Amino acid sequence: YLPRILSIGDTLTGFGGAAMILQDVTKFRLLDDAKTNLVGTVSHELKTPLTSLRMAVYLLLEENFGKLTAAQKDLLETARDDADRLLRILNDILDLSRIESGIASLNRREVAVVALLDDMAKEMKAITDAAGQRIEVLIAEGVAETVSVDPDRLRHVFINLLANASKYSPEGSVITLYAQPGGEGVVRFGVRDRGPGIPDESQPYVFEKFYRVPGQTRKGAGLGLTIAREIVVEHGGAIGCSSKVGEGSDFHFLIPVSEAAVGRKN
């Protein structure tokens, strides 16, 4: 049997006789890259007018140009909240397209695990206090003291997971931020909440772009977990979720302690 050199457009028979046609996938890749670039450019272009619009609303609300009636204030507050939300979505889209296009390379440095988690808990305090929630930090024994990561990018992962835990959990609940040994040369970080949980059938999709659990009433664009996954993967790690409806969710990710540990067998 002599293998035949296949070319684009050739028909192959295999897998129980089903015919397949070889396709030039570079075309799709280029198209995908173009789409990523377009989305990035459009978002960038939208950001400038949105920023000035937002600024105008803020100035009006500060009553710099005269006193406002209650109805005017109400309308402007709605406009302010929507402008803020739109800006968050645009920033998420820009972050994602930067990561996807591979422009943003990692700026690794040694970071102490304990300090990292403490900082994250402190940074989230205003949000969790406002929601009447509490964050507890648990560092398991045997966890590596430091990890070599891009602190700004990793911070983004924690903030996205903690903000979700707070957003989707009830008032008065506790959010646990933890670090455990994740095998040799690996740290397992996680955020556990006592919120509504995620139905089994939705769990495989939560990290997909723009996916939101059906019936979700809280506002959001469905990009936070996609960004978290991309950043973790950039660090050579992996992210996952385990959740039970009515009990809560646990989002966890593995991070190799150093670049050299990436791909090392545990």
Ligand code: ADP
């Ligand atoms: P967003 O929160 O903006 O919708 P995400 O990508 O962060 O986008 O999350 C995707 C979806 O996963 C959310 O819309 C929500 O339905 C679900 N989800 C994420 N985190 C939690 C959580 N801690 N508890 C319950 N549901 C969650």
